[in-house]
Amino acid sequence: MVDRDDVLTAAQRALNADPAASMTAVAEAAGISRATLHRHVDSREALLVELGTRSLDQWEQRLDDVDVEALAASDDADRIRAALEELVLGYVDDSDVFGFALTDQVILANAALEARTQVLADREAVLFAAAQSVGVLRTDLPARWFGHAIYGLLVSGRDAVRLGDVARRDLGRLVLSSLLTGIATP
Template identity: 50%
Template structure:
């Protein structure tokens, strides 16, 4: 019963999330195949890592598309809904492809795609700011970055079992949108 390329990638990301410096031998073992076979599927380690990165970017892109962040001319209400959907989607990305968010790669292709997705995300955030959905006194680039940071925190908290998986999205949204300050504080 041959192990498919997809199954190998699944095993690889699971293992690399647990120990990011895992060797090809360890990944192969985790996938239940020999080192040589792993190399038949991915000619080099970089090849494998790039493929994992590609999958993560695919997933991220899908999250953006499914949320519909490119839909122009939307009103505040729509934008708010889109924003929620986007974050929800990205929580999923973080949970499944966590480690590749920070992967060091030299692949031009991945860097370019990643930059493009960031650009789209940034444009969306700026649209939200113009529409009064998000604060305008914070640089859009920082708002974008803060999502990334909170996703890192989320992944870590989930990994440690400190928060319930079903709570993940709510906590993420609350912290991102409203912050930790008590409401009385704002009055």
């Protein structure tokens, strides 16, 4: 028997491989018929939205895990820096599974998801701002920019691995060190 969660996971995998995959392709990937797929999910858009929600859940979980709010109030530069690294490395791992959601037009165009994205970005931005004030992150860049920069490097990291330019196991280090210290010689 195929669990609803199995279906969503399979759909995730299928859409990760081909972001334009049709419901037929998704159903095949899940090893069920299209009719059964529709017994689990109302529509293609609903599926995408649900997967988008899943990815936001995961994002939120990462933020909870490092306890963003407490951290932001802590003034502990070392812990903040460590948390930032942990966060980014976590995102890199997540991008393996949720990467397609980063650039999917249906997900990006959904108002509810966009609103929740804003909320999470706000939470994150609080941490960034705290990191700025304790001297971990540069103060000459807007706090809101950091999240975007991370996002971009996740997209490029995915791409680099897909094209074989970078080994998957090196990705975390590459993204993190490019992000924090840049690609130029110090």
